[in-house]
Amino acid sequence: MGAQASATVNPNAKERVVGPIILLGPPGAGKGTQAKFLVDAFGIPQISTGDILRDNVARKTELGVKAKAVMERGDLVPDELVCDMVADRLQQPDCARGFILDGFPRTVRQAEWLDGQLEKMRAGKDAQGQRAYAPPVVIRLVVEYNQLLQRLTGRRSCPTCGLIYNVYYQPPKVPGVCDCDGTPLVQRRDDTEEVIAERLKAYEQLTLPLVDYYGSRRRLIEVDGNQPVEAVAAQMFGALENVNRV
Ligand code: ADP
Ligand code: AMP
Numbered sequence: 001m002g003a004q005a006s007a008t009v010n011p012n013a014k015e016r017v018v019g020p021i022i023l024l025g026p027p028g029a030g031k032g033t034q035a036k037f038l039v040d041a042f043g044i045p046q047i048s049t050g051d052i053l054r055d056n057v058a059r060k061t062e063l064g065v066k067a068k069a070v071m072e073r074g075d076l077v078p079d080e081l082v083c084d085m086v087a088d089r090l091q092q093p094d095c096a097r098g099f100i101l102d103g104f105p106r107t108v109r110q111a112e113w114l115d116g117q118l119e120k121m122r123a124g125k126d127a128q129g130q131r132a133y134a135p136p137v138v139i140r141l142v143v144e145y146n147q148l149l150q151r152l153t154g155r156r157s158c159p160t161c162g163l164i165y166n167v168y169y170q171p172p173k174v175p176g177v178c179d180c181d182g183t184p185l186v187q188r189r190d191d192t193e194e195v196i197a198e199r200l201k202a203y204e205q206l207t208l209p210l211v212d213y214y215g216s217r218r219r220l221i222e223v224d225g226n227q228p229v230e231a232v233a234a235q236m237f238g239a240l241e242n243v244n245r246v
Contacts, residue, residue: 014043017131018098020118021240022105024210025141026203027196028151029225030232032164034141035102037233045094048102049082051162052089054188074190074198076206079109087117098132106207111214137243138214139236141225145200152196156185170229 010016021038023031035046053071056064063085067077076082086104089095105111114136121133143151154168158178165172165185172179190199214220221239225232 013041016097017129018042018044019131019134020098020101020136022101022136022138022214023103023141024138024207024214024220025143025225026148026207027199028148028155029141029143030151030229031102031141033229034139034233034236035100036164037236038100041237042098042100044098044100045092046100046102047086047089047095047104049086049104049106050102052085053077053082056085071190072195074195074202076106076202079107079113082106083110083113083117086114090117090121096129096132101136105210106203108209108213111210135217135219137221137240138210138219139239140211140214140220140222141232142222143225147226148200149193149196152191153193155191156187158183159186 023035025031032046032048035048038044039046053064053067057068057071058064063081066081070077082104086101090099101114105114118133118135122130125133150168151166154166156165156167156172156176157163158165158180160183161178161180163178163180164170165178167175172185176185177183178185190196211220221243223232223235223239227235
C-alpha cells in the first residue's frame with residue numbers, strides 16, 4: 001500500500017533533507033494513516049503527540065498522570081506540557097532530516113511556539129541542516145463530520161505494531177486481529193461517542209484557527225480526505241511534489 005502510494009517519490013527521498021511536515025485535521029481525518037505513508041517514503045519519523053501522551057499515561061509518568069483525566073474528557077492537554085514534550089522529541093537525532101507532526105500543533109499558541117522553536121533550531125546550522133528546521137509545510141486533511149464519526153467509532157489499532165484499522169473501511173483479514181503480527185486489536189478509550197463529541201468541539205474551537213494561521217503564511221495545502229486512503233495519499237504526494245518536498 002505504502003509503496004504504491006509513494007511510487008512517484010524521488011528514490012533519493014530517504015537520504016535527502018525533507019524538513020518539517022505538519023498533518024492538520026480533526027480527530028479521525030486520517031492523519032495517523034497518512035503519516036505512515038510519509039514515513040515509508042521519506043524515512044523520517046512520525047511524531048504523534050497523542051501517541052506520546054498515551055504512552056506516558058500507560059507508564060504513569062508525571063506527565064501521564066497530569067494528562068490522563070484531560071484526555072479522557074476529550075479536552076486538550078495544556079500547551080506548556082505538550083510543547084516541552086515536543087521540544088524533547090525534536091532533539092532526537094532521527095529528526096535531523098525532517099519529521100512529520102501528527103496532532104501538533106493544535107492551538108495557535110502551539111503553532112507560535114513551534115515557529116519560534118524551529119527558528120532557534122535553524123540558527124547555527126549549515127544550509128542542509130537549516131532546511132530540516134525550515135518553516136513547515138502543512139497538509140490539511142478535510143473530511144465531512146459524519147464520516148469522522150464513522151471513522152472514529154470504527155477505529156481499532158494494533159498495540160504491538162501501531163497499524164490502524166477500521167471495522168467499516170479497513171477491516172483486518174481476521175476480525176479483531178492484526179494482519180501483521182496476530183495481536184488482538186484494541187479500541188481507544190476516547191473513541192466513544194460522548195468523548196468524540198468533546199474532541200470534535202475542541203477541534204472546532206481551538207485547532208480550526210490554525211487554518212487561517214498557516215493559510216495567511218502561505219504554508220497550507222488542502223487535501224480532500226473524504227476519498228479512499230490511497231487516493232488521499234496520492235493527492236498528498238502530488239501536493240508535496242508541487243512544493244518541492246518530494
Ligand atoms: P487521525 O490520526 O486523524 O485521528 P486515523 O488515521 O487514526 O485518524 O484514522 C481514523 C480512522 O479512519 C481509522 O480507523 C482509519 O482506519 C480510518 N481511515 C483513515 N483514512 C481513511 C479513509 N481515507 N477512508 C476511510 N477510512 C479511513
Ligand atoms: P490524538 O491521538 O491526536 O487524537 O490525541 C488524543 C488526545 O491527546 C487529545 O484528545 C488531547 O487530549 C491530547 N493531545 C494530543 N495532541 C495534543 C496537542 N497537540 N495539544 C493538546 N492536547 C493534545
